[in-house]
Amino acid sequence: MKKLYSIDKASVSDIKGITKLRVALLKEVDEIQTKEEEAKIISATKNYLETEIPNHNFVSYIAKNDEEVVSVSGVSFFKRPPYLENLQGVEAYILNMYTLPNHRSQGLARQLLEKCIEECKKRNVKRIWLHASKDGEPLYKSMGFSSKGSEMELFL
Known part of the structure; x- marks a missing residue:
């Protein structure tokens, strides 16, 4: 039996x-080896999200x-100096894509x-980039991302 999921924009x-x-x-x-490292990440992440979600810099x-919550995505928005492929300089970095192991292969990562x-298009982002895990690469390629060195990118 297929599990039921709701997909929503996260809030505080x-x-x-x-x-x-x-x-x-x-x-x-x-990337986390000890309980001390875990505690630092939890505290820093909480502080970051409490500021950046309400400011709409992180979605x-x-x-x-x-x-x-069984699957998550994240997008950080920023503006950099313009260059030929992106004269407005508006970019987004996708990160934090993760699905709990017992909820994988349900299409959740693709939906997120x-x-x-879609959010990037609404904000007139020209370039989206990310660093993909080996397991994540096929999804990103199927969505139009191309490899560029150690990162992948998609121009809208």
Whole structure:
């Protein structure tokens, strides 16, 4: 039986769930080794999200199964000096894409990524970029991202 999920734009009330999945992601890619590192990441992430979600500099889409956040995405928006491919300089960085292992292969990451791209289009972002895990690369390629060195990018 297929599980039921809701997909929503995250709010400040979702910070605990977003942080939980961010920690799970960082542990999975071996970027958190100790309880002390985990505590630092939890505190810093919470502080960042409490500021950046209300300021709209960071947008997250989440998938919930009942009330549990089981999949997450994030987009950080910024403006850099213009260059030929992006004369407005508006860019977005996708990060924090993660789905709990027992909820994978349900299309959640694709749905969340689509929401992130829609948000970027609404904000007139010209370039979206990210660093992909080996497991994530096929999804990003299927959505039009191309590899450029250690990162992947999509021009809108």
